[in-house]
Amino acid sequence: MNEERAKPKVSPKREPMTRQDPHVRRHNFEEVALGYTEEQAVREAQRCLSCKKKPCVSGCPVEIEIPEFVKFIAERRFQEAIDKIHEKNSLPAICGRVCPQEDQCEKMCILGKKWEPLAIGRLERFVADYEMRKGEINIPKLPTPTGKKVAVVGSGPAGLTLAGDLAKMGHHVVIFEALHAPGGVLVYGIPEFRLPKEIVRKEVEYIKKLGVEVVTNFVVGKTRTIEELLRDGFDAVFVGAGAGLPYFMNIPGENLNGVYSANEFLTRSNLMKAYLFPEYDTPIKVGRRVAVVGGGNVAMDSARTAMRLGGEEVYCVYRRSRAEMPAREEEIENALEEGMILKELTNPVRIIGDENGWVREIECIKMKLGEPDSSGRRRPVPIEGSEFRLGVDVVVIAIGQGPNPLIPSTTPGLKTTKWGNIIAEEQTGATSLEGVFAGGDIVTGAATVILAMGAGRRAARAIDEYLRKK
Amino acid sequence: MFKILRKEVLTPQTKLFVVEAPLIATKVEPGQFVVLRIDEKGERIPLTVADFDREKGTLTLIFQEVGKTTYHLGTLNEGDAILDLVGPLGRPSEIENFGKVACVGGGIGIAPVYPIARALKAAGNEVISIIGARSKDLLILEKEMAEVSHEIYVTTDDGSYGKKAFVTQELERLIKEGYRFAFAIGIGPVPMMKAFALVTTRYAIPAKVSLNPIMVDGTGMCGVCRVSVSGVTRFACVDGPEFDASEVDFDLLTARQRIYCEEERQSLERYQQSKCGGCERE
Ligand SMILES: Cc1cc2nc3c(=O)[nH]c(=O)nc-3n(C[C@H](O)[C@H](O)[C@H](O)COP(=O)(O)OP(=O)(O)OC[C@H]3O[C@@H](n4cnc5c(N)ncnc54)[C@H](O)[C@@H]3O)c2cc1C
Ligand code: SF4
Ligand code: FES
Numbered sequence: 001m002n003e004e005r006a007k008p009k010v011s012p013k014r015e016p017m018t019r020q021d022p023h024v025r026r027h028n029f030e031e032v033a034l035g036y037t038e039e040q041a042v043r044e045a046q047r048c049l050s051c052k053k054k055p056c057v058s059g060c061p062v063e064i065e066i067p068e069f070v071k072f073i074a075e076r077r078f079q080e081a082i083d084k085i086h087e088k089n090s091l092p093a094i095c096g097r098v099c100p101q102e103d104q105c106e107k108m109c110i111l112g113k114k115w116e117p118l119a120i121g122r123l124e125r126f127v128a129d130y131e132m133r134k135g136e137i138n139i140p141k142l143p144t145p146t147g148k149k150v151a152v153v154g155s156g157p158a159g160l161t162l163a164g165d166l167a168k169m170g171h172h173v174v175i176f177e178a179l180h181a182p183g184g185v186l187v188y189g190i191p192e193f194r195l196p197k198e199i200v201r202k203e204v205e206y207i208k209k210l211g212v213e214v215v216t217n218f219v220v221g222k223t224r225t226i227e228e229l230l231r232d233g234f235d236a237v238f239v240g241a242g243a244g245l246p247y248f249m250n251i252p253g254e255n256l257n258g259v260y261s262a263n264e265f266l267t268r269s270n271l272m273k274a275y276l277f278p279e280y281d282t283p284i285k286v287g288r289r290v291a292v293v294g295g296g297n298v299a300m301d302s303a304r305t306a307m308r309l310g311g312e313e314v315y316c317v318y319r320r321s322r323a324e325m326p327a328r329e330e331e332i333e334n335a336l337e338e339g340m341i342l343k344e345l346t347n348p349v350r351i352i353g354d355e356n357g358w359v360r361e362i363e364c365i366k367m368k369l370g371e372p373d374s375s376g377r378r379r380p381v382p383i384e385g386s387e388f389r390l391g392v393d394v395v396v397i398a399i400g401q402g403p404n405p406l407i408p409s410t411t412p413g414l415k416t417t418k419w420g421n422i423i424a425e426e427q428t429g430a431t432s433l434e435g436v437f438a439g440g441d442i443v444t445g446a447a448t449v450i451l452a453m454g455a456g457r458r459a460a461r462a463i464d465e466y467l468r469k470k
Numbered sequence: 471m472f473k474i475l476r477k478e479v480l481t482p483q484t485k486l487f488v489v490e491a492p493l494i495a496t497k498v499e500p501g502q503f504v505v506l507r508i509d510e511k512g513e514r515i516p517l518t519v520a521d522f523d524r525e526k527g528t529l530t531l532i533f534q535e536v537g538k539t540t541y542h543l544g545t546l547n548e549g550d551a552i553l554d555l556v557g558p559l560g561r562p563s564e565i566e567n568f569g570k571v572a573c574v575g576g577g578i579g580i581a582p583v584y585p586i587a588r589a590l591k592a593a594g595n596e597v598i599s600i601i602g603a604r605s606k607d608l609l610i611l612e613k614e615m616a617e618v619s620h621e622i623y624v625t626t627d628d629g630s631y632g633k634k635a636f637v638t639q640e641l642e643r644l645i646k647e648g649y650r651f652a653f654a655i656g657i658g659p660v661p662m663m664k665a666f667a668l669v670t671t672r673y674a675i676p677a678k679v680s681l682n683p684i685m686v687d688g689t690g691m692c693g694v695c696r697v698s699v700s701g702v703t704r705f706a707c708v709d710g711p712e713f714d715a716s717e718v719d720f721d722l723l724t725a726r727q728r729i730y731c732e733e734e735r736q737s738l739e740r741y742q743q744s745k746c747g748g749c750e751r752e
Contacts, residue, residue, distance in 0.1 A: 254703070
C-alpha cells in the first residue's frame with residue numbers, strides 16, 4: 001500500500017509526554033501531563049502518513065482536518081495548525097486534554113494497526129497551548145448584527161460552542177448560568193490537575209470577546225422560565241443544562257456523614273476550592289481511607305482528588321472488571337500510578353456508620369461476569385456469600401448523573417424521555433417547542449465534552465436558519 | 471454584585487439586610503430562599519427570604535451570626551455588596567385559605583415564618599402566631615408578626631419576656647384550650663421543629679416545617695441537602711425546603727448539619743484571630 005511505503009522511517013512508538021512524577025503529583029493539584037515541547041511535537045507530527053482516506057477524521061465527532069493540521073506542525077507552521085483546528089473546534093485546549101481520543105480519531109489511525117497510533121490529542125493540545133502562550137488570540141471579524149437574540153441555558157461545552165458559533169453569525173447571545181462561574185462540568189467537575197481552570201477561563205473570555213454576554217447566578221426555571229425568556233424578547237432558546245443530577249445507589253447508609261455524591265465532592269474541591277481550606281471557606285472531609293464507587297471518568301477524578309486531599313488508602317470499587325471500566329484508559333493508568341487501589345468485580349451493598357452517624361465501613365459483595373446486557377457489556381452478578389467489609393471514613397458515589405428535572409418541570413410542553421432527558425432532533429437540536437432547542441448531556445445523558453460541543457455546533461446552524469426564516 | 475441598601479441590627483447576633491436584587495424580587499414567593507457567596511474565597515450558604523419588595527426590587531435577609539461566613543456577612547455595611555446571590559430557590563409555601571392556622575417561629579426561624587404568615591393572612595386565614603426566643607434580647611420581628619396575625623403569643627425560654635415556655639408548649643396549650651387549627655407551619659432550630667412535629671401529629675393537624683440542611687448549589691446538583699421524608703431521600707433545595715412535619719427524620723437532619731462542625735470551628739477561630747490581629751495594629 002502506498003501509505004505504508006511513503007515514510008519508511010516512521011517510529012513505531014509515539015513521542016512520550018512528560019508527566020509529573022506520581023509520588024509528587026499525588027500531593028498536588030497541578031496539571032499532571034505537562035505537554036509536548038516544540039521539538040517533541042514536530043517529531044510526533046512527522047510520524048503522520050497523511051493518509052488519503054483520512055480514517056482519523058471519520059473518528060472525530062467534529063471532523064477536524066487532522067492530517068492537515070498535523071502537517072502544519074511538522075512544518076513548524078503552528079499558527080496555521082491551530083487556525084485549521086479552530087475551523088471545526090472552538091475549544092481545542094480543552095479537547096486536547098479531555099477527549100477520549102483512544103476511542104475516536106486515534107482508534108481509527110492507520111499507524112495503530114501495527115504500531116502506536118499518532119498522538120493526535122497531544123498535538124491538538126500542543127498547538128492550542130502554543131496560541132494561548134502567545135497571548136493574543138485572533139478574534140475573527142464579526143458580521144453586521146442581525147438584531148436577533150438567543151438565550152442559552154448553561155455554560156458547559158454545548159452552550160459555549162453554540163454561543164460562539166451564533167455570535168460569529170451575527171446574533172446577540174446571552175448565556176444564563178446557574179452557578180457563579182461559567183464552564184459547566186469543565187469548572188465544577190473536571191479537576192484542576194487534568195484541566196487547569198485558567199484554560200477554561202480563557203476560552204470563556206474568548207467567547208465574551210465575540211460579543212456573547214454571560215450572566216451567572218441565574219437559574220432558568222427559577223429566576224426566569226423559558227416561556228418568560230421568550231416573552232422577554234429572545235427569539236430562540238438553547239438548553240444545554242447538562243446532566244447535573246447525582247444518582248445514589250439506594251443502599252442502606254447512604255445518608256451517613258462522610259458519604260458524598262461525586263458532584264458534591266468534586267464541586268467542593270474544584271469550584272469552591274476546598275483543597276485550599278481554610279484560606280477558602282468551603283470545607284471538605286478528606287478521610288484517611290476513602291472508597292469511590294464507580295468506574296468512569298467521574299470516579300477516577302474523585303479518587304485522584306481524594307488522594308490529593310490527603311487520602312492514604314483510596315479504593316475504587318467497581319462492579320465489573322477493569323476491561324469494562326468506562327473511564328479513559330489514560331486516566332485509569334494515572335490513577336493506579338498515583339496509588340489508587342482497584343477493587344474490581346465488587347459491588348457495595350451497604351454503608352455502616354457509628355453511633356454519631358459517621359461512615360465507618362462499606363460492605364461489598366464480590367461479583368462475576370455473566371451474560372452480556374443491552375449495552376453489550378457482560379452483566380455482573382453477585383457471588384453469594386462473598387460479602388466483605390472495607391474500613392473507610394469517606395465514601396464517594398460516582399455511579400452516574402441524570403438530567404436535572406428543573407427545566408422540563410417548569411417548561412410546559414417540553415417533551416422528555418422517561419428518564420427525563422429532553423427529546424431533541426439529532427441534526428438540529430429542535431425540541432417539541434417552537435424556538436426551543438437543546439443539546440449536550442441534557443439530551444444524550446452523561447456523555448463527553450466533544451459530543452456536547454458537536455450538538456452545540458449543529459444546533460447553532462439550525463438556530464441560525466430558524467432565525468433567518470423567522 | 472448585589473448591593474446592601476439597608477442594615478439593621480436586630481439583636482447583638484442577628485442582622486437584617488435589605489439587598490438590591492430586582493430579578494429575584496420579581497419572582498420570589500414566601501418559603502423560598504437564596505444562596506449567596508460573599509466574595510471570591512467565600513462558601514455558598516442558603517438564606518431564607520424574610521421579605522421582598524417587588525417594586526423596589528429588594529429582598530430582606532435576616533441571619534444569625536453562627537459561623538465564619540455569617541460573622542463576616544455581619545461586618546458588611548450599607549453600601550457594601552455581596553458577590554453572588556442566586557434565587558429564588560426551592561418551592562414556595564402552599565398558600566391556601568385553610569381557615570384557622572398556626573404560624574410558629576423559634577429564634578431566627580421567625581424570619582422565614584413572617585412572609586408565610588403575611589401571605590396566609592392575605593389569603594383569608596385566621597392567623598394565630600406563636601413566636602419565641604431563648605431570651606428577650608434575642609426575640610426578633612415581634613411588631614411585624616403582630617401586624618400580620620390575628621392573635622400573637624410570645625414566649626422566652628428564660629421567662630425574660632412574654633411567657634416562660636417553649637413555643638411548642640404554647641401551641642399545645644392553645645390546642646387544648648380548643649383552638650382548631652386547620653394548618654400549621656413551624657420553623658426554627660431542629661429540636662423545636664421536632665417538638666412541633668410531635669405536637670401537630672398528636673393532634674392530627676396538617677403541618678409543615680422548613681428544613682435547613684447544609685447546601686452548596688441549591689439547584690439539585692450536589693445532593694448534600696438530602697433529607698429523609700417518610701423514609702425516602704429527598705433533596706431539600708429542590709423538593710423542599712418545606713415538608714410534612716410528621717414525616718421528617720429530624721435526627722438525620724441534626725447529624726448531617728454537624729458534618730463540618732470541626733472545620734467550621736477552625737474557620738471561625740482563624741477569622742476571629744485575623745480580626746484581632748487587625749485591632750492590635752490600629
Ligand atoms: C467529573 C467529570 C469528568 C469528566 N471527564 C470527561 C473527560 O475526561 N472527557 C470527556 O469528554 N468528558 C468528560 N466528562 C463529561 C463531560 O464533561 C460532559 O459530557 C460535558 O461537560 C457535557 O456538556 P454540557 O454542555 O451538555 O453540560 P455541562 O458541562 O454539564 O454544563 C451544563 C451547565 O448548565 C448549567 N445549568 C443547569 N441547569 C441550569 C438552569 N436551569 N439554568 C441555568 N444554568 C443551568 C449547569 O450549572 C452547568 O454549568 C466528565 C464529566 C464529569 C462530571
Ligand atoms: S490516520 Fe493517522 S497516520 Fe493517517 S492521516 Fe490520520 S493521523 Fe495521520
Ligand atoms: S444543595 Fe446541592 S442538591 Fe441541594
